[in-house]
Amino acid sequence: MTFIDGSVEQPVDLQTLRQAGKNARIKGFVHNIRDMGEFSFLILRTGAYTLQCVYNPTYSKTPLDGLREGTCIEVCGEAVDEPRAQNGFELHIVDFTVISSPAEEYPFAINKKYLNLNIDTNLDHRPLTLRNxxxxxxxxxxxxxxxxxxxxxxxxxxxxxxxxxxxxxxxxxxxxxxxxxxxxxxxxxxxxxxxxxxxxxxxxxxxxxxxxxxxxxxxxxxxxxxxxxxxxxxxxxxxxxxxxxxxxxxxxxxxxxxxxxxxxxxxxxxxxxxxxxxxxxxxxxxxxxxxxxxxxxxxxxxxxxxxxxxxxxxxxxxxxxxxxxxxxxxxxxxxxxxxxxxxxxxxxxxxxxxxxxxxxxxxxxxxxxxxxxxxxxxxxxxxxxxxxxxxxxxxxxxxxxxxxxxxxxxxxxxxxxxxxxxxxxxxxxxxxxxxxx
Amino acid sequence: MTFIDGSVEQPVDLQTLRQAGKNARIKGFVHNIRDMGEFSFLILRTGAYTLQCVYNPTYSKTPLDGLREGTCIEVCGEAVDEPRAQNGFELHIVDFTVISSPAEEYPFAINKKYLNLNIDTNLDHRPLTLRNxxxxxxxxxxxxxxxxxxxxxxxxxxxxxxxxxxxxxxxxxxxxxxxxxxxxxxxxxxxxxxxxxxxxxxxxxxxxxxxxxxxxxxxxxxxxxxxxxxxxxxxxxxxxxxxxxxxxxxxxxxxxxxxxxxxxxxxxxxxxxxxxxxxxxxxxxxxxxxxxxxxxxxxxxxxxxxxxxxxxxxxxxxxxxxxxxxxxxxxxxxxxxxxxxxxxxxxxxxxxxxxxxxxxxxxxxxxxxxxxxxxxxxxxxxxxxxxxxxxxxxxxxxxxxxxxxxxxxxxxxxxxxxxxxxxxxxxxxxxxxxxxx
Missing domain, CATH: 3.30.930.10 (Bira Bifunctional Protein; Domain 2)
Known part of the structure; x- marks a missing residue:
């Protein structure tokens, strides 16, 4: 016999994440990766928001190679103020762990602002298009x-x-x-x-x-x-x-x-x-x-x-x-x-x-x-x-x-x-x- | 053209009714009438509670004759403290108006504390039994x-x-x-x-x-x-x-x-x-x-x-x-x-x-x-x-x-x-x- 005590975790909101500073940890979906040459942006999508994360070899341990959209990861890093980022801060990736991987590439981009699909394609792919x-x-x-x-x-x-x-x-x-x-x-x-x-x-x-x-x-x-x-x-x-x-x-x-x-x-x-x-x-x-x-x-x-x-x-x-x-x-x-x-x-x-x-x-x-x-x-x-x-x-x-x-x-x-x-x-x-x- | 301005009435709760004193007004269903000889109790049922009202010829204008259970009425009266009443007060009926009348007598009493019906009778008469x-x-x-x-x-x-x-x-x-x-x-x-x-x-x-x-x-x-x-x-x-x-x-x-x-x-x-x-x-x-x-x-x-x-x-x-x-x-x-x-x-x-x-x-x-x-x-x-x-x-x-x-x-x-x-x-x-x- 064991006992279940009802300790539950709230999802991490943006404010909590920002305040976590060097101890920021967050789980989510890889929504987008943009290679900028010296560094890369990884946009993480949680159930409530998207977050700009940055891979930079000067502070990131593991390269993003092979990470594709739809992969579930946990990122550990540092929340750093960045006025140009959508949320006013970004996450410098120290390291990340892959939690689960998709079997296939997305058949179309869902990380664009506008999906621009015709309505039937949108509805036929609802489990995917709703992730936009x-x-x-x-x-x-x-x-x-x-x-x-x-x-x-x-x-x-x-x-x-x-x-x-x-x-x-x-x-x-x-x-x-x-x-x-x-x-x-x-x-x-x-x-x-x-x-x-x-x-x-x-x-x-x-x-x-x-x-x-x-x-x-x-x-x-x-x-x-x-x-x-x-x-x-x-x-x-x-x-x-x-x-x-x-x-x-x-x-x-x-x-x-x-x-x-x-x-x-x-x-x-x-x-x-x-x-x-x-x-x-x-x-x-x-x-x-x-x-x-x-x-x-x-x-x-x-x-x-x-x-x-x-x-x-x-x-x-x-x-x-x-x-x-x-x-x-x-x-x-x-x-x-x-x-x-x-x-x-x-x-x-x-x-x-x-x-x-x-x-x-x-x-x-x-x-x-x-x-x-x-x-x-x-x-x-x-x-x-x-x-x-x-x-x-x-x-x-x-x-x-x-x-x-x-x-x-x-x-x-x-x-x-x-x-x-x-x-x-x-x-x-x-x-x-x-x-x- | 007219305009609908969105003025709505909240249902009258017990506290408001009690505080209304001599100006108490309340609409509801006749739930029970008990003739006590000198006076009568009329239990009024609203969507949220039941309320003891009292007919007494010394202060009530209109006799309760012919009022049957299920009749919808508006009662005007005085809210009077009464520790023996369920809500700590009762309503002395000054007068009442009939709003609508049922076509038939209830086939069984729904104003008893326990319905004591077998489950099929209860379920067959749901519009009625749920009024209990x-x-x-x-x-x-x-x-x-x-x-x-x-x-x-x-x-x-x-x-x-x-x-x-x-x-x-x-x-x-x-x-x-x-x-x-x-x-x-x-x-x-x-x-x-x-x-x-x-x-x-x-x-x-x-x-x-x-x-x-x-x-x-x-x-x-x-x-x-x-x-x-x-x-x-x-x-x-x-x-x-x-x-x-x-x-x-x-x-x-x-x-x-x-x-x-x-x-x-x-x-x-x-x-x-x-x-x-x-x-x-x-x-x-x-x-x-x-x-x-x-x-x-x-x-x-x-x-x-x-x-x-x-x-x-x-x-x-x-x-x-x-x-x-x-x-x-x-x-x-x-x-x-x-x-x-x-x-x-x-x-x-x-x-x-x-x-x-x-x-x-x-x-x-x-x-x-x-x-x-x-x-x-x-x-x-x-x-x-x-x-x-x-x-x-x-x-x-x-x-x-x-x-x-x-x-x-x-x-x-x-x-x-x-x-x-x-x-x-x-x-x-x-x-x-x-x-x-």
Whole structure:
């Protein structure tokens, strides 16, 4: 028998390394070697940063011969101030040890600032291309976006939950759902935690979830993924959908400030223009259509077309200097059965989208909380309430007025960072033709 | 056009409510009404607590007639100190407004301290049974367990990531995998983020994920779920699997302290005995077999049987006063292809389990990082390396020695709280016969 006492080492950060002076030790990947004649630069890549190390025969014991990119080494040396180096200091290599060696040379350079690969080559080689510092920075920003969301939710009394992804009926219905063999029966992959969020309003009043969402959409565009990460919340005891929109406004204000505070270096690397959220303008769908017409375009009758969303956002940016705009009161016929219709005009639903820099990133709204009203609406839409018995249990035994929304994490990161394709904001994206890596 | 300014209301906490004195206002569910003759108690349930309110004709305007459980109301009244009340004060109802009404009476009482329902009735009525304060407390503790995990990981330089659940090959192989129709091809639901964790060691060195994991196991026991939440981490530049075990030890120490600090009331409600983690004893598989034999049992040859795990944990509790025990060096033949064999004795793998109060909650170990070694082992095990080309890209282009582990969130909560069935620790559990709610 032995005992494990829980002594763990923190990764060595740049400040600690610099202060270590002559006793600096650091492990990492060989990222780049540049032979300068008299001496060589070795750029070491750790999980958090890159570091300029210098081989010079006057103080280095072992030549760098045969070290190739991807080799894992431990360097012992001296941290020396050097204003021209990216971190303000460099490491004079006294000696190094090889920890592990790659089997092959990289098929292309990942140590250039810009990868300059086409998107498919990038995605096909994800275990490699993500090692590029600019590529991996996307996912430090993605992490901060999700953390900023969770941080705000907790501060505002929301409980984080985990709901099942294998379900007996999809939340959005329709054909865009993945089918699954589940032992001796059929099941589906959930299109949204909608039903569970509503059930849980009866339990915790305010809930949120960060989890995968599955959509079997056949669209192959730069903004669709077939599996994405949903940032979802739902809240009870609202006065109207404006309470949900206000919560999203406050949340985004917090989220962007959080990203700003936690990702200084990554934001600088990408020259990200982080929006400062003050008030967000809101138009009804009919108002939005008018604007789109005035812009010389022909708007869709039931929904906004992608190009109309771009035109509308450009207009709002010019007129209100806002990167965000809410569109409310969509035609009820095109919204799901759980959406509450506007009691003052039942042609429209109390539902909204949020557009960010030309792209829809959120759909949300107020839901029906009254049991009989929900059952009636299901029947009018040709649905059998018996198929939704366990969901309707929440309504039957009492639910307060409530609403919520879902945000696509990858789309939010895409538009925040100005990426051209949503796949760039997914570690290992899934689309109609891509199941690997 | 209107503007949404992001003014949001925090839920009213008990302290704020108490300090509001004569101006107390609070929204919630009618949880219980008890007619005491001269007056009545109305227990109001919010998303976070229950509150004793008093109807008394001397100060209450409107009788409680017809109010039933599940009705959502807003109460206006006076917060008055009352040492006998659970929160140290009660609310004298001046008036109330009905916000929404349920369509039907609850089919059973959820306002008793103990639900006393059989597990299937409980699970069939989840939208209702979770409203019981003791039931929902399980999920506040579950939330704190996951938060405590994430909190520790971040403090120790791990990056949180989101990896796909729809995959072209399962991480664990074998028959225990769900099949999926993916457009014109076949796909699977991932059994673990194992491959992605390893790929990402080459990117961030240390990564973690909290996400659903899918296992098509036909076991119908009190400790199996077919979908559960995996707490996973992986770390690079380790000296051996002991580094991973040390990280888990430190993590659990932090996690349990975190739960202790964040769930005072819920822990008291369930009389939870939260372990204080100091050192965790570790036995090799062969040592564990010897102990099990000495205990008069016949141990399994390749793995520990569930009953042996219970007996071993009882023994360790008696001898070392530890609720946790590591078992290391399992027979290599029964461990997956990515497990590193012990170079000093190749019959055994550098892999370990962690048992907690009689149940395995973790499997982890050191992985193979060398490309040729991994390819050779795959071939020896009858696997075709070509089927794992994108996974092996990580090894081919260089990986440091690394290892990691996975923890089942529901199992951890089950054993922490002393629940009899893992389903009780899942909001909406999935088993071989359960797809609803």
């Amino acid at each position: 510092p600019r590529q991996r920075a996307i996912f430090k920003i993605q992490e901060a976006v999700a953390d900023g969301f969770a941080d705000f939710m907790r501060q505002n009394g929301f409980t984080q939950m985990h709901t099942p992804k294998i379900v007996s009926a999809g939340a959005e219905g329709g054909a865009n759902i993945f089918h699954l063999d589940y032992f001796d029966t059929k099941a589906f992959l959930n299109q949204s935690p909608q039903f569970y969020k509503q059930m849980m309003v009866g339990v915790f009043e305010r809930v949120f979830e960060i989890a995968p969402v599955f959509r079997a959409e056949k669209h192959h565009t730069s903004r669709h993924l077939n599996e994405y990460v949903g940032l979802d919340f739902e809240m009870g005891f609202i006065s109207g959908m404006e309470d949900v929109m206000a919560m999203e406004t406050a949340m985004l204000r917090h989220l962007f400030a959080y990203v700003q505070a936690h990702c200084l270096e990554e934001l600088a690397m990408w020259k990200v223009d982080v929006p400062v959220v003050d008030k967000i303008p809101a138009f009804t769908f009919m108002q939005a259509r008018e604007i789109i017409e005035k812009l010389g375009r022909k708007p869709g009758k039931w929904d906004l077309e992608p190009d109309d969303e771009v035109a509308l956002c450009d207009h709002v940016k010019r007129e209100c200097d806002s990167d965000l705009v809410f569109i409310t009161h969509f035609p009820a016929a095109k919204r799901p059965f759980y959406a509450m219709d506007d009691p003052t005009d039942e042609r429209f639903a109390l539902s909204f989208d949020l557009l960010f820099r030309g792209l829809e990133i959120t759909t949300g709204g107020q839901r029906i909380h009254d049991y009989n009203e929900q059952v009636d609406k299901m029947r009018r839409m040709g649905l059998d309430p018996a198929d939704f018995a366990s969901y309707l249990m929440a309504h039957k035994y009492g639910l307060p007025p409530h609403g919520g929304l879902g945000i696509g994490l990858e789309r939010l990161v895409m538009k925040l960072m100005g990426l051209k394709n949503v796949r760039e904001a997914s570690l290992f994206p899934r689309d109609t033709g891509r199941l690997q890596p | 304060p003791r039931q929902r407390a399980i999920f506040k503790i579950q939330e704190a367990v996951a938060d405590g995990f994430a909190d520790f990981m971040r403090q120790n330089g791990f990056t949180q990531m989101h990896t796909p659940k729809i995959v072209s090959a399962g991480a664990e192989g074998g028959a225990n995998i769900f099949h999926l129709d993916y457009f014109d091809t076949k796909a699977f639901l991932n059994q673990s983020p194992q491959f992605y964790k390893q790929m990402m060691v080459g990117v961030f060195e240390r990564v973690f994920e909290i996400a659903p994991v899918f296992r098509a196991e036909k076991h119908h026991t009190s400790r199996h779920l077919n979908e559960y939440v995996g707490l996973d981490f992986e770390m690079g530049f380790i000296s051996g699997m002991e580094d991973v075990m040390a990280m888990e030890t430190a993590m659990l120490r932090h996690l349990f302290a975190y739960v202790q600090a964040h769930c005072l009331e819920e822990l008291a409600m369930w009389k939870v005995d939260v372990p204080v983690v100091d050192k965790i004893p570790a036995f090799t598989f062969m040592q564990a077999r010897e102990i099990i034999e000495k205990l008069g049992r016949k141990p399994g040859k390749w793995d520990l049987e569930p009953d042996d795990e219970v007996a071993l944990c009882d023994h360790v509790k008696r001898e070392c006063d530890s609720d946790l025990v590591f078992i290391t060096h399992f027979p290599a033949a029964k461990r997956p292809f990515y497990a590193m064999d012990d170079p000093t004795d190749e019959r055994f793998a550098l892999s370990f389990d962690l048992l907690f109060r009689g149940l395995e909650i973790t499997t982890g170990g050191q992985r193979i990082h060398d490309y040729n070694e991994q390819v050779d082992k795959m071939r020896r095990m009858g696997l075709d390396p070509a089927d794992f080309a994108s996974y092996l890209m990580a090894h081919k282009y260089g990986l440091p020695p690394h290892g990691g582990l996975g923890i089942g969130l529901e199992r951890l909560v089950m054993k922490l709280m002393g629940l009899k069935n893992v389903r009780e620790a899942s909001l909406f559990p999935r088993d071989t016969g359960r797809l609803q709610p």
